[in-house]
Amino acid sequence: xxxxxxxxxxxxxxxxxxxxxxxxxxxxxxxxxxxxxxxxxxxxxxxxxxxxxxxxxxxxxxxxxxxxxxxxxxxxxxxxxxxxxxxxxxxxxxxxxxxxxxxxxxxxxxxxxxxxxxxxxxxxxxxxxxxxxxxxxxxxxxxxxxxxxxxxxxxxxxxxxxxxxxxxxxxxxxxxxxxxxxxxxxxxxxxxxxxxxxxxxxxxxxxxxxxxxxxxxxxxxxxxxxxxxxxxxx
Amino acid sequence: xxxxxxxxxxxxxxxxxxxxxxxxxxxxxxxxxxxxxxxxxxxxxxxxxxxxxxxxxxxxxxxxxxxxxxxxxxxxxxxxxxxxxxxxxxxxxxxxxxxxxxxxxxxxxxxxxxxxxxxxxxxxxxxxxxxxxxxxxxxxxxxxxxxxxxxxxxxxxxxxxxxxxxxxxxxxxxxxxxxxxxxxxxxxxxxxxxxxxxxxxxxxxxxxxxxxxxxxxxxxxxxxxxxxxxxxxx
DNA sequence: CAGTGGTCTAGACCACATT
DNA sequence: ATGTGGTCTAGACCACTGG
Numbered sequence: 311x312x313x314x315x316x317x318x319x320x321x322x323x324x325x326x327x328x329x330x331x332x333x334x335x336x337x338x339x340x341x342x343x344x345x346x347x348x349x350x351x352x353x354x355x356x357x358x359x360x361x362x363x364x365x366x367x368x369x370x371x372x373x374x375x376x377x378x379x380x381x382x383x384x385x386x387x388x389x390x391x392x393x394x395x396x397x398x399x400x401x402x403x404x405x406x407x408x409x410x411x412x413x414x415x416x417x418x419x420x421x422x423x424x425x426x427x428x429x430x431x432x433x434x435x436x437x438x439x440x441x442x443x444x445x446x447x448x449x450x451x452x453x454x455x456x457x458x459x460x461x462x463x464x465x466x467x468x469x470x471x472x473x474x475x476x477x478x479x480x481x482x483x484x485x486x487x488x489x490x491x492x493x494x495x496x497x498x499x500x501x502x503x504x505x506x507x508x509x510x511x512x513x514x515x516x517x518x519x520x521x522x523x524x525x526x527x528x529x530x531x532x533x534x535x536x537x538x539x540x541x542x543x544x
Numbered sequence: 545x546x547x548x549x550x551x552x553x554x555x556x557x558x559x560x561x562x563x564x565x566x567x568x569x570x571x572x573x574x575x576x577x578x579x580x581x582x583x584x585x586x587x588x589x590x591x592x593x594x595x596x597x598x599x600x601x602x603x604x605x606x607x608x609x610x611x612x613x614x615x616x617x618x619x620x621x622x623x624x625x626x627x628x629x630x631x632x633x634x635x636x637x638x639x640x641x642x643x644x645x646x647x648x649x650x651x652x653x654x655x656x657x658x659x660x661x662x663x664x665x666x667x668x669x670x671x672x673x674x675x676x677x678x679x680x681x682x683x684x685x686x687x688x689x690x691x692x693x694x695x696x697x698x699x700x701x702x703x704x705x706x707x708x709x710x711x712x713x714x715x716x717x718x719x720x721x722x723x724x725x726x727x728x729x730x731x732x733x734x735x736x737x738x739x740x741x742x743x744x745x746x747x748x749x750x751x752x753x754x755x756x757x758x759x760x761x762x763x764x765x766x767x768x769x770x771x772x773x774x775x776x777x778x
Numbered sequence: 779c780a781g782t783g784g785t786c787t788a789g790a791c792c793a794c795a796t797t
Numbered sequence: 798a799t800g801t802g803g804t805c806t807a808g809a810c811c812a813c814t815g816g
Binding site for chain 4: 550551552586587588589590593607608609610611
C-alpha cells in the first residue's frame with residue numbers, strides 16, 4: 311500500500327487519502343498535533359514536518375491556538391512563465407529599439423503609473439523581428455524617477471524585471487500581467503505592416519514595488535500566430 | 545534594522561539580503577548548516593527551518609551530501625486562476641448544453657486524448673450566454689472510459705476538474721492550459737452569431753492523470769471583449 | 779574517510795483561543 | 798485553566814558526496 315520511505319511521508323499520504331475519500335471534509339479540523347503523534351506513533355516534530363508540507367501545498371490551513379483545518383484543493387490554480395525570451399513561439403532574431411524618449415504622460419500613463427500629469431515618463435519602444443519581418447511591437451513606460459538612462463546605447467531588449475533590477479530589489483517587486491485579444495489600431499498596424507483591424511495579442515504588464523507604487527507599465531502586441539500562452543496546474 | 549520577530553526569520557532576512565547584495569551569487573554554496581548555526585547562534589533545527597522556507601520560495605536548492613546552493617530568483621513565474629466561474633469578465637447568465645453524444649474521434653481528438661481511432665469519445669458542447677446573447681462556445685471531449693454519463697440530465701456547465709472528480713482524485717490530476725487568438729470558423733461563427741473570421745480567444749485545456757494519461761480535452765471560444773486573463777508573480 | 783544534508787527523537791516555553 | 802499551534806533547544810543516526 312504505502313510507497314513512502316519516511317514516516318512523515320506516510321503521514322502526508324494518509325492525510326491526503328482521508329481528504330480524497332472524504333473522511334476529512336472541507337474546513338474539518340484535523341486532529342490535534344498531539345493526537346496525530348499518538349495516531350502515527352511519531353514525535354511532534356515529525357507530525358509538524360508532515361503538516362508543514364500539507365500547508366505549503368495548500369491542503370491545510372492553520373489557526374494558532376485553534377487547530378489545523380482541511381482546505382479543499384481547488385484545481386484551478388495555474389502557473390505560467392512569462393519572459394521576452396519565451397513568449398515567442400520560435401524566439402526572435404532581433405529586437406530594434408525604435409525610440410527612447412522622455413514624454414508627457416497621456417491619461418493611460420497617468421492611470422497605470424499613478425503619476426501626476428506634470429511628471430515625465432520614460433518611453434521605450436521596440437520592434438521585434440523574425441526572418442526580417444516584424445512580429446511584435448513593445449512599448450514600455452517608466453516613471454522618470456525609476457532612474458533609467460534613456461541615452462544608454464546598450465538598451466537591449468529585456469524584461470521589465472531586468473530593466474529595473476538595479477533600482478529595485480527583486481524581493482520588493484511584483485508584476486501583474488493581462489492578456490487580451492485586440493484589433494490593431496493605425497499606429498500599431500503600420501509598425502507591424504498589417505491591415506488596420508487585424509487581430510493581435512496584447513500582453514500588458516504592470517510592475518510594482520512592495521508598497522504598491524507602480525514602477526513600470528508595458529504593452530506588447532504580438533501577431534497571434536507567433537505566440538502562445540501556456541500554463542499548468544501546480 | 546531587523547523587523548523580524550523570530551530567529552529563523554532573521555536568518556531568512558539575512559540570507560536574502562546577502563543574495564540581493566551579491567554577497568551570495570547564483571549557484572554559490574550556502575555555508576553549511578553547522579556553519580550557519582555558529583554564525584547565527586541558532587540550533588540546526590532553527591537554521592533548517594529558515595532554509596526550508598528559502599527552499600520552498602525557490603531561493604535555494606539542495607544537493608544531499610553536498611550542500612545548499614543559491615538559486616537566483618527569476619521573476620518570471622506568474623500564477624493565474626482559471627475556472628468557468630471566473631473566466632468571464634461579467635460572469636454569465638446561463639449555459640446551455642447544446643449536445644452530448646458519443647462520437648468517432650477526428651485526428652485532433654486522437655491526438656489530444658491519445659486514444660485509438662476505433663475508440664469512442666464523449667463530446668459535450670455548451671453555449672454560454674450573457675444578456676440573452678451567446679458570448680462563448682465550449683467543447684469538451686473525454687475518452688469513453690472516463691465514465692461520464694452523457695444521458696445525465698444534470699450536466700451542468702462546470703470545470704473539467706469537477707466533471708471528472710468522481711473518476712479521478714484531484715491529487716492525481718494535472719491540467720495544461722493554452723491561450724491563443726484565433727479567427728472564427730464557420731461552425732463557431734454561426735453558433736456565436738458573429739461573422740466568419742472574427743477574432744476569438746481560444747482557451748484549450750488538456751487534463752491528465754498522474755501517469756500522463758489524457759482524461760479530457762476542451763476548447764473554449766470566447767468573444768475577446770468578454771474575457772481577460774490575469775496573472776500575478778508569486 | 780570526513781563532511782554534508784535528511785530524518786527523527788524528547789522536552790521546553792511561548793502566544794493565542796476557548797471555556 | 799486548558800488545549801492548541803509556533804518556536805527553539807541538544808543530540809542522535811542515516812544516506813549521500815567527494816577526495
